[in-house]
Amino acid sequence: MTATQRADDHDLSRHVSAAPHGGRTDGSGLDEPTLVVRAQEGDLGAFDVLARRHQAALYRLAVRVLGNRADAEDALQDALLDAWRRIGGFRGEADFSTWMYRIVTNRCLGLLRGRGPAQPVAEVTDGGAEVVPNPTRQPSPEGAAEFDAGLAALRAAVAGLPVQQRVCFVLRELEGLGYADIARITGASEPAVRGRIHRARTRVAEVMRPWR
Structure with missing residues (x-):
C-alpha cells in the first residue's frame, strides 16, 4: 500500500x-x-x-x-x-x-x-459496555457468584468452538439470524450451516451441563 x-x-x-x-x-x-x-x-x-x-x-x-x-x-x-x-x-x-x-x-x-484461539470476554451491549446482570430480585452472594461463573463458562464454551462453528453459532444463537442469511454471510451451504450449529450447540450444552 x-x-x-x-x-x-x-x-x-x-x-x-x-x-x-x-x-x-x-x-x-x-x-x-x-x-x-x-x-x-x-x-x-x-x-x-x-x-x-x-x-x-x-x-x-x-x-x-x-x-x-x-x-x-x-x-x-x-x-x-x-x-x-x-x-x-x-x-x-x-x-x-x-x-x-x-x-x-x-x-x-x-x-x-x-x-x-479466541479468549472469552465480558458480554457487550449495543453500546459496547459490559452487561451487568440486573435480576428483578437481588440474588444472594452465592447465587450471584454461581451466575457469574455460568456466564464465564458460556463465554469460554463459545470461544472454544472451532472457528466456523463459532461464527455460525454466534450468528444464529446470539444474533438471531436465520439459516439462509447465515449461509449467505459465511458462503457455506444451508445444510453445512445447520450441521455446524448443531455441533456447536452439542458442545456448548456439554460444557454448560453443570449449570443446569
Whole structure:
C-alpha cells in the first residue's frame, strides 16, 4: 500500500467514525435503500448514516467471534472501509445488514487465521459496555457468584468452538439470524450451516451441563 493510499484510508476512516459533515445531507431521516443508492453515488454522509445504524450489532458480532475488544474494533474499522470501497457492488440480493455481516465476518476470520484461539470476554451491549446482570430480585452472594461463573463458562464454551462453528453459532444463537442469511454471510451451504450449529450447540450444552 502506498503512502497516498494510507492517507486516503485514514481520511475515510476519520469520516466513517465521525458524524457526517459533508455530502448532500446527513441522511438521518432517509430509508435504507435510499441511503444505499446515495452512498453508491459517492455520498460519504449517507454511508456514515448506514454505518452508524449497524455498527453496534457489527461490533457485538466481532467481539463475540474474536473474543478481544481491541481486535474487534480493528476488524470493524477495516470492514467499514471495505464496505465503502465495495458499496458500488452491492446489488440488494440480500439485506444491507446481511452484506455488512459478511464483510465483518470475513475480517474476523482473517484475524483469527493469524493468531490463536479466541479468549472469552465480558458480554457487550449495543453500546459496547459490559452487561451487568440486573435480576428483578437481588440474588444472594452465592447465587450471584454461581451466575457469574455460568456466564464465564458460556463465554469460554463459545470461544472454544472451532472457528466456523463459532461464527455460525454466534450468528444464529446470539444474533438471531436465520439459516439462509447465515449461509449467505459465511458462503457455506444451508445444510453445512445447520450441521455446524448443531455441533456447536452439542458442545456448548456439554460444557454448560453443570449449570443446569
